Amino acid sequence: xxxxxxxxxxxxxxxxxxxxxxxxxxxxxxxxxxxxxxxxxxxxxxxxxxxxxxxxxxxxxxxxxxxxxxxxxxxxxxxxxxxxxxxxxxxxxxxxxxxxxxxxxxxxxxxxxxxxxxxxxxxxxxxxxxxxxxxxxxxxxxxxxxxxxxxxxxxxxxxxxxxxxxxxxxxxxxxxxxxxxxxxxxxxxxxxxxxxxxxxxxxxxxxxxxxxxxxxxxxxxxxxxxxxxxxxxxxxxxxxxxxxxxxxxxxxxxxxxxxxxxxxxxxxxxxxxxxxxxxxxxxxxxxxxxxxxxxxxxxxxxxxxxxxxxxxxxxxxxxxxxxxxxxxxxxxxxxxxxxxxxxxxxxxxxxxxxxxxxxxxx
Amino acid sequence: xxxxxxxxxxxxxxxxxxxxxxxxxxxxxxxxxxxxxxxxxxxxxxxxxxxxxxxxxxxxxxxxxxxxxxxxxxxxxxxxxxxxxxxxxxxxxxxxxxxxxxxxxxxxxxxxxxxxxxxxxxxxxxxxxxxxxxxxxxxxxxxxxxxxxxxxxxxxxxxxxxxxxxxxxxxxxxxxxxxxxxxxxxxxxxxxxxxxxxxxxxxxxxxxxxxxxxxxxxxxxxxxxxxxxxxxxxxxxxxxxxxxxxxxxxxxxxxxxxxxxxxxxxxxxxxxxxxxxxxxxxxxxxxxxxxxxxxxxxxxxxxxxxxxxxxxxxxxxxxxxxxxxxxxxxxxxxxxxxxxxxxxxxxxxxxxxxxxxxxxxx
DNA sequence: TTGAAAGCGGTACCAC
DNA sequence: GTGGTACCGCTTTCAA
Numbered sequence: 137x138x139x140x141x142x143x144x145x146x147x148x149x150x151x152x153x154x155x156x157x158x159x160x161x162x163x164x165x166x167x168x169x170x171x172x173x174x175x176x177x178x179x180x181x182x183x184x185x186x187x188x189x190x191x192x193x194x195x196x197x198x199x200x201x202x203x204x205x206x207x208x209x210x211x212x213x214x215x216x217x218x219x220x221x222x223x224x225x226x227x228x229x230x231x232x233x234x235x236x237x238x239x240x241x242x243x244x245x246x247x248x249x250x251x252x253x254x255x256x257x258x259x260x261x262x263x264x265x266x267x268x269x270x271x272x273x274x275x276x277x278x279x280x281x282x283x284x285x286x287x288x289x290x291x292x293x294x295x296x297x298x299x300x301x302x303x304x305x306x307x308x309x310x311x312x313x314x315x316x317x318x319x320x321x322x323x324x325x326x327x328x329x330x331x332x333x334x335x336x337x338x339x340x341x342x343x344x345x346x347x348x349x350x351x352x353x354x355x356x357x358x359x360x361x362x363x364x365x366x367x368x369x370x371x372x373x374x375x376x377x378x379x380x381x382x383x384x385x386x387x388x389x390x391x392x393x394x395x396x397x398x399x400x401x402x403x404x405x406x407x408x409x410x411x412x413x414x415x416x417x418x419x420x421x422x423x424x425x426x427x428x429x430x431x432x433x434x435x436x437x438x439x440x441x442x443x444x445x446x447x448x449x450x451x452x453x454x455x456x457x458x459x460x461x462x463x464x465x466x467x468x469x470x471x472x473x474x475x476x477x478x479x480x481x482x483x484x485x486x487x488x489x490x491x492x493x494x495x496x497x498x
Numbered sequence: 499x500x501x502x503x504x505x506x507x508x509x510x511x512x513x514x515x516x517x518x519x520x521x522x523x524x525x526x527x528x529x530x531x532x533x534x535x536x537x538x539x540x541x542x543x544x545x546x547x548x549x550x551x552x553x554x555x556x557x558x559x560x561x562x563x564x565x566x567x568x569x570x571x572x573x574x575x576x577x578x579x580x581x582x583x584x585x586x587x588x589x590x591x592x593x594x595x596x597x598x599x600x601x602x603x604x605x606x607x608x609x610x611x612x613x614x615x616x617x618x619x620x621x622x623x624x625x626x627x628x629x630x631x632x633x634x635x636x637x638x639x640x641x642x643x644x645x646x647x648x649x650x651x652x653x654x655x656x657x658x659x660x661x662x663x664x665x666x667x668x669x670x671x672x673x674x675x676x677x678x679x680x681x682x683x684x685x686x687x688x689x690x691x692x693x694x695x696x697x698x699x700x701x702x703x704x705x706x707x708x709x710x711x712x713x714x715x716x717x718x719x720x721x722x723x724x725x726x727x728x729x730x731x732x733x734x735x736x737x738x739x740x741x742x743x744x745x746x747x748x749x750x751x752x753x754x755x756x757x758x759x760x761x762x763x764x765x766x767x768x769x770x771x772x773x774x775x776x777x778x779x780x781x782x783x784x785x786x787x788x789x790x791x792x793x794x795x796x797x798x799x800x801x802x803x804x805x806x807x808x809x810x811x812x813x814x815x816x817x818x819x820x821x822x823x824x825x826x827x828x829x830x831x832x833x834x835x836x837x838x839x840x841x842x843x844x845x846x847x848x849x850x851x852x853x854x855x856x857x858x859x860x
Numbered sequence: 861t862t863g864a865a866a867g868c869g870g871t872a873c874c875a876c
Numbered sequence: 877g878t879g880g881t882a883c884c885g886c887t888t889t890c891a892a
Contacts, residue, residue, distance in 0.1 A: 163881090194869080229578065257558075438800065
C-alpha cells in the first residue's frame with residue numbers, strides 16, 4: 137500500500153504502467169491510443185501488445201478532466217416503466233451510440249426534489265445535454281425552475297432539451313422537441329365524430345399536465361367544428377394509467393352518463409376503460425367505441441386493436457439527440473441569444489378495430 | 499482565451515474560482531463542500547454564499563480522479579423497450595438512488611460487439627458494477643467471454659452482476675441474481691395439466707436462450723409428472739415477441755395440430771397467440787386456454803386477463819444492487835476466491851381468467 | 861481551524 | 877517521430 141503502484145496491483149493499470157512496461161513515454165502511449173497523431177508502426181505495436189497484456193483501458197475521468205472525453209447525454213424520466221418514454225429513451229440512446237456518445241438514464245419518480253438533485257448530478261458529470269422527458273405541470277414555479285436549469289446548464293457548457301412538453305416561455309436557452317399533440321387529439325376526436333358519435337366520454341389525463349391539456353383542447357376543437365356540444369361532466373381527469381381508465385368508466389356508468397364512445401388520453405387508459413366496459417357487459421366496439429393515444433405496442437395487442445394516435449416517440453428521441461449534437465458541433469461560434477429552438481413532429485391517426493358507428497338508439 | 503480564467507468565464511466555475519472569491523484556500527472550500535471535516539461557521543457561510551452566487555457544482559470527474567466520487571452502476575440491457583427489463587432497471591435504479599449511487603443504462607441491441615464495447619466503456623468510467631440483464635445464449639464462446647468480462651472488471655475493482663440468467667461456470671468473480679425459472683414453468687404447466695389439458699401448444703421462446711430452455715424444461719417435467727406425453731411437434735421456438743406468438747399459433751392451426759391450450763414463453767408471446775386464436779374464430783378461454791410468463795402489466799390488460807407466472811423483476815433489480823453495494827462495503831478485506839455468489843428468487847403462478855378446463859371433445 | 865502542495869490518470873504543447 | 881512536462885479540478889496529507 138506504499139510502494140509505487142506495481143503494474144497489476146490493486147485497481148486498474150494506468151497509462152504510466154503501460155509506458156514503463158513498453159519502454160516508451162506516456163505521451164507516446166497516449167498518442168497510440170487516441171490515434172490522432174502519427175506514430176511509428178513499431179511503437180504502436182509495442183504499446184498495443186502491452187495494452188492487451190495488461191487489459192488496459194483509459195480512465196474516462198482522467199481523460200475528461202484533461203480535455204478530451206466522451207460526450208454524454210443524460211435522460212431524465214419520471215418512470216422508466218412507461219412504454220412511451222422507453223421508446224424516446226431508445227431513440228436518444230440509439231442516436232447517441234451512433235455518434236459514440238454515452239447515455240445516462242435517471243428517474244425522477246415525479247418528484248421535483250429528485251429532479252433537481254438529478255439535474256445537479258448531471259451538471260457535475262459535465263454532461264453535454266440533459267434531456268427531460270414527458271409532459272409538464274405548468275405552474276409558475278415550474279417555468280422558473282426550468283429556466284434556471286436551462287441557464288445553469290448553459291453556463292456550464294451543457295444544454296437542456298425538453299421532449300414531449302411545450303417550450304419554455306421567454307428567452308431561455310433550451311431546445312424543445314415536441315409533437316403536435318393537439319392536432320392529434322383533434323384528428324382522433326374528429327374520427328369519432330365523423331363516425332357518428334355524439335356522446336363521448338373523454339379521459340384526457342391528469343388535470344394539470346401539459347399533454348393532457350393539449351389533448352383536451354384538440355378534442356374540444358373537434359367538437360366545435362362538428363357543432364357538437366362538449367359536456368363538462370363527460371370529461372374525467374385522472375392519471376395516465378389503466379386503473380384510472382377502469383375507474384372512470386365504471387364511475388361514468390354508475391352515474392348514468394350516456395356515451396357511445398370513450399376518447400382515452402393514452403392507450404394505457406384505453407386498456408383500463410376497455411376492461412371496465414367488458415366488466416359491465418358492454419361490447420367493444422359494438423356497443424361502445426374506444427380510442428387511444430400514443431400507439432405503443434399495447435394498442436395492437438388488445439382486442440379489439442385500438443384505433444389510436446401515433447406519436448413518433450423513438451424519432452423524437454433521435455431528433456432530440458441530433459439537435460444537441462448539431463449545436464455542439466456548430467458550437468464553436470459564440471451562441472447567439474434567444475436560443476429556444478423548437479422542433480415539432482407530426483402525429484397521425486392509426487385506424488384499427490376499436491371504433492364503429494354508434495348503435496342505433498332504441 | 500489567455501487570461502487566467504475569469505470567475506464566470508466560459509465553462510463551469512472551478513473550486514479555485516470559489517476559493518478566490520471567498521478569500522479562502524481551495525482546501526477549505528473542498529472541506530466545506532464535502533462536509534466531512536470541521537470548519538468554522540464563518541468560513542462555511544462565506545463559502546456557501548459564493549457557491550450559490552456562482553451556481554457552483556463540483557466536477558465529478560475531478561472528484562472521482564482524486565479519490566472521492568459517487569459509485570456508479572451500469573445497467574446493460576438488450577432492449578430498453580422490454581417491460582420486464584424496464585422493471586429490473588427500475589429496481590436497480592431505485593436502490594442505487596437510495597444509496598446515493600448513480601446509474602447508467604446502456605443498450606446492446608443483442609449485438610455481442612456492442613456488448614463488448616459497452617463493457618469496456620463502463621470499465622473506463624470506473625463503474626462500481628456492471629449489471630447485465632436478460633437471458634443468455636449459452637454457446638461456449640459466451641462462457642469464455644463473460645468470464646473474461648468478470649475478471650477484467652474484478653481486476654479494475656469493479657464487479658459483474660448477471661440478472662435473469664444462469665450463473666457462470668467455474669471460479670468466476672461474478673454475482674448472479676436469478677429466479678426459479680424452471681419451477682415457474684413447472685407450476686404453470688401443472689396448472690394447465692391439472693385443469694385437464696392434454697394437448698398443449700408450447701412456445702418456449704428462442705431455441706438457444708437460457709430462459710427459454712429453462713421454461714421448456716419445467717414444462718417437460720410437469721408433463722412427465724402427469725404422465726402426459728410431450729409432443730415435439732407441439733413445441734415451437736421463436737423470438738419473445740407477439741409476432742412470433744401470432745405466427746406460431748397460425749402455423750399450428752394450419753398444420754392441423756390439435757391443442758386445447760397454449761403455454762406461452764412470455765406474456766407478450768401470449769398476447770400474439772391470443773390475437774391469432776381470435777383471428778381464427780376461436781374463443782379464449784372457452785375453446786383454448788392460454789398462459790403467459792413474466793406477469794408484466796400487459797398480462798392484466800388483456801381480455802381475458804392472463805394466468806401467468808409472476809417474476810419479481812423489480813425486486814431482482816433491488817437485490818442485485820444490494821449485493822454489489824454490500825460486497826463493496828465489506829470489500830476492505832481482500833476478496834476470497836470462488837466469488838460466485840448466486841441469489842435466486844421465487845416465482846409463483848397468478849391465476850386470472852385465461853385458463854379453463856378443455857371443452858369436451860365432440 | 862486553515863493553507864500549501866503533492867498527487868489522481870490523461871492530454872497536448874514544446875523541445876529535441 | 878518521441879520524450880518531457882505543465883496543467884485539468886479536486887482531495888488529502890502535512891505543517892503552521
